Amino acid sequence: MKSIEEIQNEIVAEFSFFEDWMQRYEHMIELGKSLPLIDPQYKREDNIIKGCQSKVWVHAQLEGDALVFSADSDAIITKGIIALLIRVFSHQHPKAILDANSDFIDEIGLREHLSPTRANGLLSMIKQIKLYAIAFQTQLN
Amino acid sequence: MRLIFIFFISTLFSFSFGQKEKTSEAYFNQAALEYINKIGLENIAAYENELLEYATEQLGTIPGLQIYGQAAEKIAVISFNVDGIHPYDIGSILDKLGIAVRTGHHCAQPIMDFYKIPGTVRASFAFYNTREEIDLLVAGVKRALSMLQ
Numbered sequence: 001m002k003s004i005e006e007i008q009n010e011i012v013a014e015f016s017f018f019e020d021w022m023q024r025y026e027h028m029i030e031l032g033k034s035l036p037l038i039d040p041q042y043k044r045e046d047n048i049i050k051g052c053q054s055k056v057w058v059h060a061q062l063e064g065d066a067l068v069f070s071a072d073s074d075a076i077i078t079k080g081i082i083a084l085l086i087r088v089f090s091h092q093h094p095k096a097i098l099d100a101n102s103d104f105i106d107e108i109g110l111r112e113h114l115s116p117t118r119a120n121g122l123l124s125m126i127k128q129i130k131l132y133a134i135a136f137q138t139q140l141n
Numbered sequence: 142m143r144l145i146f147i148f149f150i151s152t153l154f155s156f157s158f159g160q161k162e163k164t165s166e167a168y169f170n171q172a173a174l175e176y177i178n179k180i181g182l183e184n185i186a187a188y189e190n191e192l193l194e195y196a197t198e199q200l201g202t203i204p205g206l207q208i209y210g211q212a213a214e215k216i217a218v219i220s221f222n223v224d225g226i227h228p229y230d231i232g233s234i235l236d237k238l239g240i241a242v243r244t245g246h247h248c249a250q251p252i253m254d255f256y257k258i259p260g261t262v263r264a265s266f267a268f269y270n271t272r273e274e275i276d277l278l279v280a281g282v283k284r285a286l287s288m289l290q
Contacts, residue, residue, distance in 0.1 A: 021237055022234075022237055022238075025233070025234060025237060025288070026288055029230075029288055029289060053229065053245060053260075054227055054229050054259065055259070074227055074259060075227035075229045075230050076226075076227065076230050076289055077229065077230050077233050078227075078229070113237075114233075115232075115233065115236065117245075118229070118233070
């Protein structure tokens with residue numbers, strides 16, 4: 001299993017191949033389309049992330065001692081963003097998620113290329129992932 | 142009535158939505174009114190209506206595009222969605238293409254609930270816009286759809 005840092009580095013390298021932001025958006029749209037479907041039972045009100053203008057559902061569950069995320073959104077670019085976050089943080093130990101930074105977002109320039117409302121939504125998604133990690137870390141202790 | 146008119150003009154011409162310092166706003170209103178009077182309100186209305194008609198006709202050629210609000214006397218704004226596409230997605234791509242539209246519920250949540258939609262994309266036209274810019278908007282929407290559909 002790759003570490004969070006290794007996956008982040010992979011994403012930074014991947015994004016550096018694109019020449020402009022239209023290509024990066026196209027890539028994110030593809031990522032959004034390829035995000036595995038979330039089990040419909042988890043698309044409920046209490047899994048909706050507050051602070052996102054489009055709807056985003058994130059569900060987390062423990063598999064062994066790793067935290068596995070699934071998600072969905074009604075907007076495809078948002079879905080691409082959450083797909084990136086899931087790639088980085090899913091199947092990792094809650095402690096590793098808590099200790100990890102999310103510098104890759106700035107390194108690929110994602111934050112500055114999002115509208116302010118979407119950038120806020122992105123921060124809310126990371127916050128929610130960390131909150132899940134705290135909750136499940138407590139269970140593991 | 143006059144107050145309402147001045148408020149309308151000042152809102153229309155505040156190139157940003159932020160709060161302004163009152164004294165500068167008074168000067169700004171005067172400059173805006175002089176500018177408007179020079180061109181003539183009727184000329185402005187006629188030109189904006191022409192832009193609205195052209196944009197309605199051109200956007201209407203895009204399959205799956207639905208325009209909300211088709212009142213005969215409406216001002217030059219077009220709120221629209223395209224089947225199965227979230228308005229934010231279209232707005233984000235248009236933004237990257239340098240085309241400024243507004244997306245979301247536009248502080249009109251009850252009507253969004255009525256239509257059962259999360260929001261719309263809204264393009265507004267003023268007398269400083271051109272038909273060429275509407276062509277760019279239509280091409281931009283088509284490009285966004287080719288990426289999103």
